[in-house]
Amino acid sequence: MRIIRGQKMGGDMLNDYGKSLFKPWLSVQNVVLVLAGIFVAGLAIRIYSLNSSEIASWVQAFGSIAAIWGAFAISNGQVKRAQQEKRDEAKQRFAACYAVVQSAAEHCNSLKVMISQNPPPQVFTMSWDSVLGEMLQASLSSLRQIPAHELGSYEVVVAYQAITGSMAKILGLVADFKARQAFVDAEAGYLFGEMYTQCSLVAFRWEKFKQESGFSEPEES
Structure with missing residues (x-):
C-alpha cells in the first residue's frame, strides 16, 4: 500500500509539474496559430501537388523548428520561475x-x-x-x-x-x-x-x- 501510495503521489507531482510546463502553451493564440499552420500546410500540399516524400521532408522540417521553439519556451519558463523564486x-x-x-x-x-x-x-x-x-x-x-x-x-x-x-x-x-x-x-x-x-x-x-x-x-x- 505504501509503495502504491508513493507512486500515486509521485505521479501527481509529475502531472502538476507537466501542467506547469505546458500551461503557457495552452493559450487561444497558440491554438489558433497551430490551426492556421495546419491549414496553410494543407493548402500548400494541394497547390504544389507535393508527393509523399516531399511532404515528409516538410513535416520533418516543421517538426524540428517546433522542437527548437518548444525547448526554448520551456527553458525560458524555467528561467522566469527561478528568477521569481529568488525574488x-x-x-x-x-x-x-x-x-x-x-x-x-x-x-x-x-x-x-x-x-x-x-x-x-x-x-x-x-x-x-x-x-x-x-x-x-x-x-x-x-x-x-x-x-x-x-x-x-x-x-x-x-x-x-x-x-x-x-x-x-x-x-x-x-x-x-x-x-x-x-x-x-x-x-x-x-x-x-x-x-x-x-x-x-x-x-x-x-x-x-x-x-x-x-x-x-x-x-x-
Whole structure:
C-alpha cells in the first residue's frame, strides 16, 4: 500500500509539474496559430501537388523548428520561475530583517516611556535587570546578525546602522553606571537624559527605515 501510495503521489507531482510546463502553451493564440499552420500546410500540399516524400521532408522540417521553439519556451519558463523564486526568497529575508529592526525599535520605545516617568534609580535598576536589559541585549545581538548589504538602498542601510549604534550606546551607558555600584541623582539624571536621546534617535531612524524600505507590513487578521 505504501509503495502504491508513493507512486500515486509521485505521479501527481509529475502531472502538476507537466501542467506547469505546458500551461503557457495552452493559450487561444497558440491554438489558433497551430490551426492556421495546419491549414496553410494543407493548402500548400494541394497547390504544389507535393508527393509523399516531399511532404515528409516538410513535416520533418516543421517538426524540428517546433522542437527548437518548444525547448526554448520551456527553458525560458524555467528561467522566469527561478528568477521569481529568488525574488520571493529575497522578500522573505527582508521581512525577517524588518521584524528584527521593528522589535528593537519597540523595545527602545518601551524604555523611553519608562524613563520619561523619571523612575527612582533603584526601580530602574530592578526593571533593567529583570526585563529591559535582556530585551535590548537580545535585540542588539539580532541586529548585528543582519547582513547590511542585503537591505537594499543606501538610506535603509544608514537607518539600520544608526539604530544598531544607538542600541549599543544605551547598553554601554547602563553598563558603565551599573559598574559604579551606586547611583546619585546627578548621574541618574544624566543617564536617563542620554538614554532618552538615543531612544528618540532610534524612533526617528525607524521611521526612516520604514519609509525608505517601502515594505508593507502584513495585516493582522
